[in-house]
Amino acid sequence: MTLAVAGDQVHLRRATADDVPALVALLADDDLGARRETEEHLGPYRLAYGLVDADPAHLLVAATVREALVGTLQLSFLPGLSRRGALRAQIEGVRVASSVRSRGVGAAMLGWAVDEARRRGCALVQLTTDTARGEALRFYERLGFVATHHGLKLQLPGPA
């Protein structure tokens, strides 16, 4: 689908294997991401791409402006018994290229993701955002998300 954002056409499509290097660069283009990602070894990212792409429960989205990748997010659909057997949509890995930030690309991606969740019959959309990203919290709240929960993580050590 195509959306007009600040005069540019933003195109949203399913990410392809060829997008992986640009997606990793986008994930790393960020204060927190720079510490977590590495553009030198793409193997683990290609493996992860394969797992995501093979499973219809996950949709990895690429946002482009004039063919350039400027945004990404992953939308996953999770069944569960809670909340009367509600299907949940979960959003992970939201990034917008620093060169186009604050121009509506993020809102366009999120708006699309919420619409897609509704189309698939989800009862809620959920995501977590690092407490260090104050502006991200306000961005999601403007879109109607409510910060009702604490998001906790437990890092597991890698294989020795």
Place this chain on the structure above:
Amino acid sequence: MTLAVAGDQVHLRRATADDVPALVALLADDDLGARRETEEHLGPYRLAYGLVDADPAHLLVAATVREALVGTLQLSFLPGLSRRGALRAQIEGVRVASSVRSRGVGAAMLGWAVDEARRRGCALVQLTTDTARGEALRFYERLGFVATHHGLKLQLPGPA
């Protein structure tokens, strides 16, 4: 697997379709759950159980003491590009029967879930907990989880 908790044997196993009514009763046995769940119409729960059970990415756990269901959680495995293509384990729908609370059943379930995440090669385990559940936050922090994130939800209206 079987764990001894406060003198009782707690047995953890995959939930079966026959557990659905007791699982729903457990989900509703809670201040927040009582408002969200209904034990009168099990159809949507049975449908959700079928989706969870059919997908190896999800594992719905039943904890029993002397054949009685006393706890549940859902463990899901989510691939994604972020964090060097990390596989994430996500925990949802954690409940312990009020009759056995504070006796170690929750810690036994969570400990098992973290071990299972490690066995499957996950780089992190994540969950969210309602900010209204102060004691739950402290419980997860004692287990090593760190509340680095805000958890946001957007409720979608049901079909008209």
